[in-house]
Amino acid sequence: MADQAFTVTEDDVRAMLLAADSIAGQAGRNMLAKVLKGSRDKKLLALGLDNSPAYGYFRMLTLDQITERVDWMILNDFLAIDRNRDMPLLVFTDRGWDIHIENMSELLLKQWETWDKTVPTDMTYLKDRNRSMILLFLEKVAHTGDARYIPLLQQWAPLDYRKVREAIGKVIDHLEKGHSEPLMLEGAHRSFYCTPGEPIIEPRGSERLKCWECGKRFEWTVEEQDKFRMRGWNPPKRCESCREQRQKQREAWLWE
Ligand SMILES: [Zn+2]
Structure with missing residues (x-):
């Protein structure tokens, strides 16, 4: 490259x-x-x-x-x-989406941090957002342990759907009682590809893939990855020798 x-x-x-x-x-x-x-x-x-x-x-x-x-x-x-x-x-990609959902919930929380929580606020902007992101955001609000968020939650709850309303109720309860253990909400986004606070940009290198046909491991080089990704192709399924084999078979069949 x-x-x-x-x-x-x-x-x-x-x-x-x-x-x-x-x-x-x-x-x-x-x-x-x-x-x-x-x-x-x-x-x-x-x-x-x-x-x-x-x-x-x-x-x-x-x-x-x-x-x-x-x-x-x-x-x-x-x-x-x-x-x-x-x-x-x-x-x-799955990884990009993962990072994005995490980031969105983080941005919403940062916004709330800066707001004056005693002023009535229109919370309709939170309705109809991605549900798993919203539930992750609610978990983060609970995790702050900050009861000053309760008025914002109370203004939001009546506007949203039952599932979200119930989750908001749990967060309010959590903050009122001052629970110390983290609140886990069903359906909240769980990251597979990123850990909050850890770098999201990784150095690139060749990847080891497994051939579907012969089961051998093979190197997928950075140059090959570039070619595949820019063309919108999925990662190769077969190693080079199996790919050549298939190509030969296809040609033989065509000339029969
Ligand atoms: Zn193979």
Whole structure:
């Protein structure tokens, strides 16, 4: 791989995932780059993508520089290209989604920290969000042990659906009684790919995959990974010799 002329920070990754949330499954790499640029593109504005909290995050960079970083997200397994549609769409990988959900719940909590909890607040913005993220956020509120959050919870509860309302009730109870053990809410997001507080950017290297056909382990090199990810392909299932074997069989069959 060519030497990378830029660095991507953990905050950059989180911002790009945040921007991706507004376009995932609807648009491709170019649209994500435009959102991060803060572009006044007509289609972007028509889709309301200028409302993304990450709109204009990279406004100091050129579109080409931003696209390089978007591609870096794909190569590093935070985002993926889905080519099974009419046009290639950008989607979250499991790892990218995991980090994003964790990040969203963290951002909501940080927002609450800064608010004056005694002032009545419109809580409708929390309704109809991803349920597992909202429940994770509620766990985090419970974990603060801070009873000053109770008025905010009380204003939110009547607006939301029964399942969330019940969870809010548990958090209020938890904070009122000052329980010390963590509150676990059923259906809250559980991370498989990231641990809060640990770095999310990992150095890349070749991966060891297992061949479906002969069962042998084989190296999936970084160059090969780049090729597969940018084309929106799934990781290879077979080792190189099994792949060649299959190719030969297919050719033989064609010429029979
Ligand atoms: Zn094999």
